[in-house]
Amino acid sequence: MATTADINSGILFSKSSSLRVTVAVFVTALVYLLLRVPAPEFFLESDDQGYQMALGMAVVTGRFPGFDFVSQYGPLVAFSSALAYLLSGNLIGEIVLCAAGYAAAIALVYRYLARHANMTIGLLGAVATVILFSRFYKWYYWLLPLAVLVLSDAYKQTRESGASPWRMLIGWGALVGISGLFRYDLLIEGAGFGGAIIAAHDLTDRKSTRLNSSHTD
Numbered sequence: 001m002a003t004t005a006d007i008n009s010g011i012l013f014s015k016s017s018s019l020r021v022t023v024a025v026f027v028t029a030l031v032y033l034l035l036r037v038p039a040p041e042f043f044l045e046s047d048d049q050g051y052q053m054a055l056g057m058a059v060v061t062g063r064f065p066g067f068d069f070v071s072q073y074g075p076l077v078a079f080s081s082a083l084a085y086l087l088s089g090n091l092i093g094e095i096v097l098c099a100a101g102y103a104a105a106i107a108l109v110y111r112y113l114a115r116h117a118n119m120t121i122g123l124l125g126a127v128a129t130v131i132l133f134s135r136f137y138k139w140y141y142w143l144l145p146l147a148v149l150v151l152s153d154a155y156k157q158t159r160e161s162g163a164s165p166w167r168m169l170i171g172w173g174a175l176v177g178i179s180g181l182f183r184y185d186l187l188i189e190g191a192g193f194g195g196a197i198i199a200a201h202d203l204t205d206r207k208s209t210r211l212n213s214s215h216t217d
């Protein structure tokens with residue numbers, strides 16, 4: 001007769017695509033990050049965080065990136081900070097935005113590893129992601145590449161199932177484009193990674209087709 005320990009062990013060391021667990025990881029990470037928010041002066045003294053928020057405040061006052069000011073960041077960095085301020089009227093909006101972005105990245109790490117390895121590896125990966133976070137405000141630098149990785153995996157599954165990949169490609173391309181509107185280097189990274197994945201999958205398909213043809217002959 002199976003014991004509770006055996007059942008728990010089986011769950012922890014089996015692959016999982018449970019959305020409920022992923023949501024639980026997101027909520028747990030969000031609460032943790034909100035409890036570990038940097039001191040208020042950080043948002044004023046940090047050159048990068050303060051600069052990012054200054055871009056948002058410029059948008060709030062009616063200025064637009066690329067027209068009224070130039071930045072090495074993409075325009076969506078300024079617009080996202082502006083939206084956070086408009087929704088809260090103070091620093092809280094920026095804090096929640098950064099924490100939620102990071103929490104979503106942690107949840108994606110868990111979900112990807114849990115589906116391809118097991119729940120234990122997924123949880124360890126989520127914890128490692130928390131440890132590796134170096135800057136509170138760089139949430140998009142983690143979330144967007146991880147989302148591109150997840151969509152590349154979905155593209156692979158779509159191709160293997162024989163379904164049309166065009167909708168997946170459109171969504172994947174749109175995400176890469178959005179990434180570029182946050183940081184231009186994310187556009188280059190996402191496009192290069194996507195091109196490599198698609199090329200590798202097509203080459204694998206052609207090789208398999210040639211092998212099958214030779215066996216048939």
